[in-house]
Amino acid sequence: MKVPLLDLKPQYNALKKEIDEAVQRVIESQYFIMGPDVAKLEEEICSYLGAKKAVGVSSGTDALLLALMALDIQPGDEVIVPTYSFFATAGVVARLNAVPVFVDCDPITFNIDPKKIEEKISAKTKVIIPVHLYGQSADMDAIMAIAKKHNLKVVEDAAQAIGVQCKDGRFVGTIGDIGCFSFFPSKNLGGFGDGGIVTTNDETLGEKMRIQRVHGMEPKYYHKMMGGNFRLDALQAAVLRVKLPHLDSWSAKRRENAETYTKYFVEAGLASETGKLIFDASNKVLLPKAVYRDSGFKNHHIYNQYIIRVEKRNSLIDFLRKKDIGCEIYYPVPFHRQECFSYLNCRDEDYPISNCAAHDSIALPIYPELSNEQIKYVVDSIAEFMKAE
Numbered sequence: 001m002k003v004p005l006l007d008l009k010p011q012y013n014a015l016k017k018e019i020d021e022a023v024q025r026v027i028e029s030q031y032f033i034m035g036p037d038v039a040k041l042e043e044e045i046c047s048y049l050g051a052k053k054a055v056g057v058s059s060g061t062d063a064l065l066l067a068l069m070a071l072d073i074q075p076g077d078e079v080i081v082p083t084y085s086f087f088a089t090a091g092v093v094a095r096l097n098a099v100p101v102f103v104d105c106d107p108i109t110f111n112i113d114p115k116k117i118e119e120k121i122s123a124k125t126k127v128i129i130p131v132h133l134y135g136q137s138a139d140m141d142a143i144m145a146i147a148k149k150h151n152l153k154v155v156e157d158a159a160q161a162i163g164v165q166c167k168d169g170r171f172v173g174t175i176g177d178i179g180c181f182s183f184f185p186s187k188n189l190g191g192f193g194d195g196g197i198v199t200t201n202d203e204t205l206g207e208k209m210r211i212q213r214v215h216g217m218e219p220k221y222y223h224k225m226m227g228g229n230f231r232l233d234a235l236q237a238a239v240l241r242v243k244l245p246h247l248d249s250w251s252a253k254r255r256e257n258a259e260t261y262t263k264y265f266v267e268a269g270l271a272s273e274t275g276k277l278i279f280d281a282s283n284k285v286l287l288p289k290a291v292y293r294d295s296g297f298k299n300h301h302i303y304n305q306y307i308i309r310v311e312k313r314n315s316l317i318d319f320l321r322k323k324d325i326g327c328e329i330y331y332p333v334p335f336h337r338q339e340c341f342s343y344l345n346c347r348d349e350d351y352p353i354s355n356c357a358a359h360d361s362i363a364l365p366i367y368p369e370l371s372n373e374q375i376k377y378v379v380d381s382i383a384e385f386m387k388a389e
């Protein structure tokens with residue numbers, strides 16, 4: 001049986017007629033830059049998330065870059081980021097000649113550990129960027145309290161978390177000063193190429209980002225401030241508008257798939273429950289835990305990725321790939337160990353949890369259209385690997 005890590009074709013096939021019509025409409029109009037679909041998508045995202053302003057942009061990475069530019073991040077300013085995330089979270093900081101300051105992650109969620117933030121704050125710290133990794137909220141109560149105490153801004157990297165609710169029901173990306181989202185095809189709401197959006201409840205910041213999206217230009221050819229070409233394509237906006245109404249049902253399917261994995265892993269004797277931290281005879285596989293499951297809000301987790309941990313991770317990957325099962329490591333190298341950040345002289349021993357996560361975690365297929373038979377095959381294959389060990 002073949003189980004790809006992600007298969008986008010069933011989603012497209014289910015919406016083919018509507019999507020093709022939307023794309024055709026843009027092509028007929030020959031209106032490719034900005035225009036009505038981008039404006040409507042921004043409105044629809046605002047009402048979906050309960051945000052005041054949204055500005056469609058060229059990617060999740062550019063969303064983060066634009067957010068930091070709007071907050072006037074200067075060379076030498078320090079920005080706190082988790083060491084365990086996709087590169088863009090730290091890359092945008094360094095591109096502005098600001099200093100990314102890395103913080104270790106929580107052992108259960110792999111999200112930034114709020115208990116380890118304050119020791120990294122200095123007189124130069126300006127912003128904290130929590131990442132809502134894999135599709136569940138970072139501990140925003142704790143992070144917002146620290147930000148308030150030290151007068152810092154908060155930019156949420158919600159690239160993997162569109163539609164996620166934190167424990168009080170608010171959508172991530174609307175809690176800090178600016179929320180950043182990605183429409184990369186593999187995200188829960190994916191376009192047909194690169195795209196992203198920033199959200200804010202601060203009208204002034206929203207207006208500033210709208211101007212900076214187009215080279216800081218207002219009116220035409222008069223440049224008030226530094227900006228760039230951070231525009232979202234009309235074609236992407238048209239596709240995303242067709243997909244947005246389905247986002248919640250796709251995320252619900254991902255949650256169901258996660259429950260099915262738990263059931264099969266427990267039945268196979270490979271795990272006793274979710275959220276265990278130590279390998280033992282009845283937990284050869286450590287299962288991810290939805291920490292806000294009891295919040296009562298359905299989108300407590302949207303499983304952009306489903307991450308398990310095993311001791312012999314690299315051999316398991318080889319084994320699964322031979323069995324036609326897609327899997328991946330998110331992420332093999334935390335930022336503090338990246339060559340491009342060696343100039344920061346980070347102390348490796350400050351990041352024990354991220355180092356473990358990078359060593360033993362593995363992402364399994366979780367996309368909405370996955371069948372129970374496929375999930376069973378993945379779990380059976382892992383059981384077969386464990387038995388042979």
Ligand SMILES: *Cc1c(COP(=O)(O)O)cnc(C)c1O
Binds near residue numbers: 085
């Ligand atoms: C995908 C992702 C990004 C970047 O988004 P792009 O649209 O690929 O530029 C940033 N941060 C995180 C955590 C991501 O997963």
